[in-house]
Amino acid sequence: MLTALTELTDGSPARAVQAALEEHLAGADRAWLHEALAEAQAAADAETAAEAGAAGRSLWTLPTWELRFAEAGRHCRPARGGPSGPSAQDLADAARVLLLHTVRAGHDTTSRLYTHGSAAERRAVLLALPHLSAHTPPASALALVEDALRTNDTRLVAAAVGPYAAEHLDQHAWRHAVLKCLFTGVPVDAVDGLAPRARGDAELARMLRDYAAERTAAGRPVPDDLHRVLALTADRDTADRPHVTAAPSEES
Amino acid sequence: MRIFDPHIHMTSRTTDDYEAMYAAGVRAVVEPSFWLGQPRTSPASFFDYFDALLGWEPFRASQYGIAHHCTLALNPKEANDPRCTPVLDALPRYLVKDSVVAVGEIGYDSMTPAEDTALAAQLQLAADHGLPALVHTPHRDKLAGLHRTVDVIRESDLPPERVLLDHLNETTVKAATDSGCWLGFSIYPDTKMDEDRMVAVIKDHGIEKVLVNSAADWGKSDPLKTRRVGDALLAAGFTEDDVDQVLWRNPVAFYGLSGRLRLDVTDCPEPLHEGNSILRGGE
Numbered sequence: 176m177l178t179a180l181t182e183l184t185d186g187s188p189a190r191a192v193q194a195a196l197e198e199h200l201a202g203a204d205r206a207w208l209h210e211a212l213a214e215a216q217a218a219a220d221a222e223t224a225a226e227a228g229a230a231g232r233s234l235w236t237l238p239t240w241e242l243r244f245a246e247a248g249r250h251c252r253p254a255r256g257g258p259s260g261p262s263a264q265d266l267a268d269a270a271r272v273l274l275l276h277t278v279r280a281g282h283d284t285t286s287r288l289y290t291h292g293s294a295a296e297r298r299a300v301l302l303a304l305p306h307l308s309a310h311t312p313p314a315s316a317l318a319l320v321e322d323a324l325r326t327n328d329t330r331l332v333a334a335a336v337g338p339y340a341a342e343h344l345d346q347h348a349w350r351h352a353v354l355k356c357l358f359t360g361v362p363v364d365a366v367d368g369l370a371p372r373a374r375g376d377a378e379l380a381r382m383l384r385d386y387a388a389e390r391t392a393a394g395r396p397v398p399d400d401l402h403r404v405l406a407l408t409a410d411r412d413t414a415d416r417p418h419v420t421a422a423p424s425e426e427s
Numbered sequence: 428m429r430i431f432d433p434h435i436h437m438t439s440r441t442t443d444d445y446e447a448m449y450a451a452g453v454r455a456v457v458e459p460s461f462w463l464g465q466p467r468t469s470p471a472s473f474f475d476y477f478d479a480l481l482g483w484e485p486f487r488a489s490q491y492g493i494a495h496h497c498t499l500a501l502n503p504k505e506a507n508d509p510r511c512t513p514v515l516d517a518l519p520r521y522l523v524k525d526s527v528v529a530v531g532e533i534g535y536d537s538m539t540p541a542e543d544t545a546l547a548a549q550l551q552l553a554a555d556h557g558l559p560a561l562v563h564t565p566h567r568d569k570l571a572g573l574h575r576t577v578d579v580i581r582e583s584d585l586p587p588e589r590v591l592l593d594h595l596n597e598t599t600v601k602a603a604t605d606s607g608c609w610l611g612f613s614i615y616p617d618t619k620m621d622e623d624r625m626v627a628v629i630k631d632h633g634i635e636k637v638l639v640n641s642a643a644d645w646g647k648s649d650p651l652k653t654r655r656v657g658d659a660l661l662a663a664g665f666t667e668d669d670v671d672q673v674l675w676r677n678p679v680a681f682y683g684l685s686g687r688l689r690l691d692v693t694d695c696p697e698p699l700h701e702g703n704s705i706l707r708g709g710e
Contacts, residue, residue: 233516234517234520235516235517235519235520237519237520237523242523245523245524245525246523246525247525248525248526249525249686249687249689263689267525291474291520291521293481293482293524293525293526294481294482294483294485294486295525296524297482326483327483328482328483328486329486330486331482
């Protein structure tokens with residue numbers, strides 16, 4: 176689900192993301208990207224793009240760079256087919272994250288783009304959040320992450336559990352995010368900072384064991400990822416791997 | 428038989444329908460925005476609906492191997508409601524989205540001045556956004572409505588070859604053909620067209636620019652009617668290539684005018700498995 180290119184967008188400098196993205200685009204699409212990023216840069220330089228320009232402008236007036244943000248999916252298509260390369264979704268994600276980074280999107284801009292965005296655009300906003308911390312008050316985009324975690328769209332759930340969630344979700348919400356991944360089939364590899372945050376979390380371990388018991392009672396398989404996370408909840412000092420049984424655990 | 432249903436309201440349908448549609452050969456759908464079955468009371472209600480057509484519904488469809496696109500608009504019925512018409516101001520923000528392949532469904536319901544205004548404004552939006560338009564013909568006073576629709580199209584900046592006139596029948600097909608627009612037929616269990624009448628129309632008028640849809644929604648309707656028409660055409664002696672043109676190539680050609688049609692579902696989040704979010708969502 177999360178390929179190398181998308182992981183790149185989670186942590187690499189914009190220049191590296193752009194280079195990786197361009198490698199996979201055909202000439203016309205690369206030209207589109209250059210123009211779109213130049214428009215975003217111009218908007219950021221003029222301070223008309225995000226917060227300053229938004230004041231007094233109709234919500235429905237679309238600055239050019241926001242139009243590029245919306246249409247990225249039809250301009251960033253893999254130049255070469257084949258199962259090994261990045262998917263169209265990966266490329267559109269990367270292009271949109273680059274645009275948000277370039278325009279230095281702040282709180283109002285990310286909220287607007289998320290609220291009126293397609294699922295693909297919402298996903299890109301979520302993926303971009305770690306890149307935008309310099310332009311947004313701490314944890315101010317948490318509502319977007321929480322919105323995405325309420326959906327059942329696995330593309331959004333996977334994008335919501337990145338570094339921003341790792342940093343800002345409280346422990347209760349974070350545990351439910353992990354459980355939701357197991358529930359909806361999002362690989363827990365998508366959960367940023369899983370191991371350090373799960374370590375020693377007895378409540379998460381209880382929730383996992385209860386879920387395993389519920390699955391087993393229904394005659395359904397327990398996802399492998401559940402065992403993985405349960406193992407991570409073991410305290411650093413605990414030698415034994417936690418044990419899943421069909422019977423309800425002590426805490427349940 | 429590969430099938431593209433160019434007009435179906437999947438938001439109103441179940442995952443069983445998606446499964447049966449895939450089994451019948453449906454690999455692509457276009458979902459036009461329309462009435463909810465009860466009046467909306469604000470533009471915000473449209474936004475939630477557009478969100479579904481741009482997010483959740485394509486996600487559901489992809490899990491069943493079906494490519495999903497949509498058309499967005501203020502529908503004719505609600506064009507008469509001042510609580511709803513402000514959504515026209517918001518449409519430009521939504522019409523630029525990747526999976527929007529037309530403005531629609533627009534047209535007439537009761538043929539009021541408010542409907543005149545909304546139809547003309549939305550034809551202009553289509554022209555401005557490089558999109559074709561899906562224009563339904565009214566259920567009541569259909570032939571007069573078709574003539575009035577064609578007049579408005581002629582006065583617009585959108586050429587007729589970028590317009591699909593829908594819900595046609597025996598009484599409107601000639602005037603619709605003469606207009607130069609694409610021709611859409613909705614096949615219903617009791618109302619609109621049925622598969623045998625559809626075969627007769629095609630025998631008379633040929634398959635050029637003809638699209639067949641189920642227009643299935645929350646009313647009595649059948650998402651497999653496209654397949655029934657394909658079977659009826661074959662039984663009547665049409666070739667598989669004829670059927671492919673009507674049920675696949677014509678809708679691909681029409682919505683392809685948007686430049687946004689993507690018929691691969693390779694971005695399908697994950698293959699179906701027991702843990703998928705649709706199966707589990709309600710638990």
